[in-house]
Amino acid sequence: MSQPSRKKPRSEVEEVADHYNQRPEVGIKKRKESSIYRMKSFNNWVKSVLIRNHVKNGYKILDLGCGKGGDLLKYSKSKISFLVGADIASVSIEQAKERYKSMKFDKFEAEFLVHDCFGKPIREHLPKDFTADAVSMQFCMHYAFESEEKVRTMLKNVSENMKTGGVLYATVPNSYWIVKKLKASSGLKFGNSIYSIKFESKDKFPIFGHKYWFCLEDAIDDCPEFLIHFPTLQKIAAEYKLELIFKKGFHEIYEAFCQHEEYNELLYRMNVISDPSNTHDPLIDPEQWEAAGIYLGCAFKKV
Numbered sequence: 001m002s003q004p005s006r007k008k009p010r011s012e013v014e015e016v017a018d019h020y021n022q023r024p025e026v027g028i029k030k031r032k033e034s035s036i037y038r039m040k041s042f043n044n045w046v047k048s049v050l051i052r053n054h055v056k057n058g059y060k061i062l063d064l065g066c067g068k069g070g071d072l073l074k075y076s077k078s079k080i081s082f083l084v085g086a087d088i089a090s091v092s093i094e095q096a097k098e099r100y101k102s103m104k105f106d107k108f109e110a111e112f113l114v115h116d117c118f119g120k121p122i123r124e125h126l127p128k129d130f131t132a133d134a135v136s137m138q139f140c141m142h143y144a145f146e147s148e149e150k151v152r153t154m155l156k157n158v159s160e161n162m163k164t165g166g167v168l169y170a171t172v173p174n175s176y177w178i179v180k181k182l183k184a185s186s187g188l189k190f191g192n193s194i195y196s197i198k199f200e201s202k203d204k205f206p207i208f209g210h211k212y213w214f215c216l217e218d219a220i221d222d223c224p225e226f227l228i229h230f231p232t233l234q235k236i237a238a239e240y241k242l243e244l245i246f247k248k249g250f251h252e253i254y255e256a257f258c259q260h261e262e263y264n265e266l267l268y269r270m271n272v273i274s275d276p277s278n279t280h281d282p283l284i285d286p287e288q289w290e291a292a293g294i295y296l297g298c299a300f301k302k303v
């Protein structure tokens, strides 16, 4: 008698890759109709601030967890010369390639690869002699916090492939903010009408593998994520010669940069504010503003 086929349980990495592979690329028109359009615009503005602060003309960029290539236009504006984008989700990489092909202005050279950037060394898959001037990791570093081994693989992939003096800039969920909200909530779940975060326990705080489930309307449906224990990230990063030079929550980044001429104009162009002279009243509604506060931006310099 043949054995009943038993499906192998999916690993967290497969679950994350499936999750992103199943999210279609919707195009500009549909993106504007998204219920969290303002929050997405604000998040894109924060990424633009980080990119403009750390990227110069002619730079070679390594974008780990690049997704569908949503930052390509930002890099074309920064006049980089070369970008390598890597992501574990093969469908996203195909969409990034398509987006790159359709770019018309200020085109740079680019290569895209499907790679588990936190599970495997990336060096042998990069173009020969490639050394990045800066490394980007946007909204993806928390997936590495499943284990110490993954955090080390990630940091090695960054440090080994970036020049000394180069900067790793990242956007990550702010664990301090998340845990504060968890402690203040009566159960294991908190959020509002556009996002929710659900934990499995309220009294165990492991440094690695501290899993929670994240939902964000029109973006993420119950995806497993891991808390980043920031002091540990900082400590291990230092072992890979990466020194923390910047760390601010998204709301603080707004306060710090909204009056700056260049970023103020960008806020207006990206539909985050309706009047450049009034930055006290962004167009984003309070629930999306709260959800944006989940994140922080940070940067590490290779010394």
Ligand code: SAM
Binding pocket: 013, 016, 017, 020, 064, 065, 066, 067, 068, 069, 070, 071, 086, 087, 088, 089, 092, 115, 116, 117, 118, 119, 137, 138, 139, 140, 143
């Ligand atoms: N950086 C892009 C952006 O800002 O638009 C995409 C962000 S998306 C929220 C997170 C990305 O991390 C997904 O594309 C996902 O496939 C990728 N990711 C998660 N785990 C990964 C891993 N182990 N290696 C490479 N990419 C990974």
